[in-house]
Every structure is written in structure tokens, then in C-alpha cells.
Amino acid sequence: MIFDTDLMLFLPYTPRADSDARGYEAWLREVDAPFFNSVPGIIHYSNWKCSEPTAGQFTHFDFLYLDPAMADQVWSNPEVIAFAAGWTEKWGIDPKAEDLAINYNSYRLRLCSGQATFDPTAVRIAGSQTKTPRFGGAVWAVEASVVGTSPLPCYEFAFGSAAHSEGPADSRLGTLIAAPNQ
Template identity: 40%
Template sequence: MTPDCDWMVILTYTPRADSDARGYEEWLRQVDNVFFNGILSIAHYANWAVGRAIAGAPGFTHFDFMRFVSEADIDRAWSNADLLAFAAGWVARWGAEPAAPDPSANYHAHVARRRSGTPGDDAAPLFLALNPPAPAEGDELWEVIRPIVGVPPFRRFAIRRGAAPEPGYAPIVFEGRLIAAP
């Protein structure tokens, strides 16, 4: 079960084109997910891939949910020297533009606060809706508070577990495919 946290960093990205052939998903399961879930201030970290589209296109192929108990925990994690070095190593190995001086060429990271809903099980089908006008009852609604890396392309997002939302639910809606979770 995903812990009941009110803070999250949502990471969105598209890894280098040859990443699948080089074993990216196995690396996420064996290295990345283990590393981030080992950072004390991170309550829960899960890696996802964009699955089938229901409406629109998100502009990225992967996303990670990094959940925190408090906003102060986010600041502790993102000032952690080991985390920053790990992120730089990820860019060098998997980033689409590893030589880019701006890290947002490789990933975006945004702080979000939960406004409604409760988390569910990572194993349940998950749908992500970007900029929904209003979430359905039971969906987790998150508001982007501030960027860490990059400019947020959406102001809020909803997470639904279970049945897929209708295409009119939000401009961009897609199913997530779980790659790794604790």
C-alpha cells in the first residue's frame, strides 16, 4: 500500500532512445528504485511508464512519484549530496541530452501537494490525468506548488486507481504501467 503522504515530487522524463535496449527497466528495479527508497526523508518512491493514451499526449514517456510526509522532507532530500550525485549519474547514463547544461533537457521535477483523495495500492491499475477541471470522488488530486527542475507543464494532476476515466475527464489522460515500487 502506498503511504498516506500529502507531499510529492513528480518527476517526468523521456530517457535516451536506446535505453530499453540497454536494460533501463531492470536498472530501475535493481538500482534506481532501491536507491531512492533508501533515502530516509523519502516515504515512498515508484517508477512508472506511460501506457495507453486515453486523451492527448503527455510529452514524456516515464514518470516517478516520490512521496514525502512534509515539505521539509522534500528540501532535505533535494539537498542531499548523494541524491544530487545519483541524479547527475542518471543524466549521464540515461538522459536524452546528457551534455545539456540545463537538467530540464533530461527531466522535470515539481513539488506537489495533495488536495483530496487517498492513495491506493501500486499494483492496482493507475491512470494519470493532467489539468483535470475537477477530480472524481476518490481520485487523488495534486496541485503543483513549485518547480525543482524545469517549468511545470501542468498545474494539477489527478491519480485514479481502478476503472479508466472517460476521455473528457481531462485534456491529457493515460494509463501508467508500474515498473518498480518497494
């Protein structure tokens, strides 16, 4: 699936340690993904988990493809703000933390090369210092850090069969948890 947008939010995070036992993945499928996919200005929203999480790094991530003409309205939407606060309270590592980056990060990305795509079979992701693709994916530059600070200026995302190709050592394979019609 290809989207007609060059704007995305990438949300890497690690939920609270007991989240799986409390039904986190079912909640993502039944509540989180349907909510975000119903918000005007969001073209497509999906939730993923790292197949082999790396200690000290995020274990989950979301892709939120935006309609550029409505992007500013998404994060100023009171329902989105309230929903994000509810997520932090229920699933965040430290819901009372003043710095929300303890709970999740959010980076506004702009497409540099490739296409804004989605394939539910898999995704390979890696941060990058350059806008040059390293393993056949689309490269997105960090336009702004919304929550937290991005450790790298660019990210590369390769979906489907390209995700299963051998990527660089710092890349990670993700499996889909929730998305529309999945």
C-alpha cells in the same frame, strides 16, 4: 496502500532512445528504486511507463512520496544529487545540456483532494486546470517546479480499478516498472 503524507514529487520524463536496449527497466528495478526507497525522508518511490505514449510528451514518470518534515533534506542530500547526475549521464536525452528539463522534470506537489495512495496494478494520470477531480483520483496542486516548468497547475492520479475507468481524453494509463516489494 495509503500514505500519511500530503507531499509528493512527480517526475515526468523520456529516457534516451536506446535505453530499453541497454536494460533500463532492469536498472530501475535493481538500482534506482532500491536507492531512492532507502533515502531518509522518502516514504515511497515508484517508476512507471505510459501504456500508450503520446508523441512529443513524456513516456515515463516516477512518484516520490515525501515525509513533509524531512522533504528539504531529500534534495539537499549529496548522495541524491550525485545519483541524479549519474542517471542523467547514463539515461538522459542530452546529459551535457545546461537545462536539466531536457532530461527530466520534477514538480513538487501538494495533495488537494483524495488520498496519497499506491496500487501496483495501474495508474491513470492527467494534468488539470482545477483542483476538482475529473475521474475519481486524488488531485495534487503544483507547489513548485523543481526542474522544468509544469505546463498545468494540478495533476490527478487514480490508482487500481479507478485507473481502468474511462478517464478524460487527455489522461494516460501507466504501468508499473519498479516499486518496493513488487
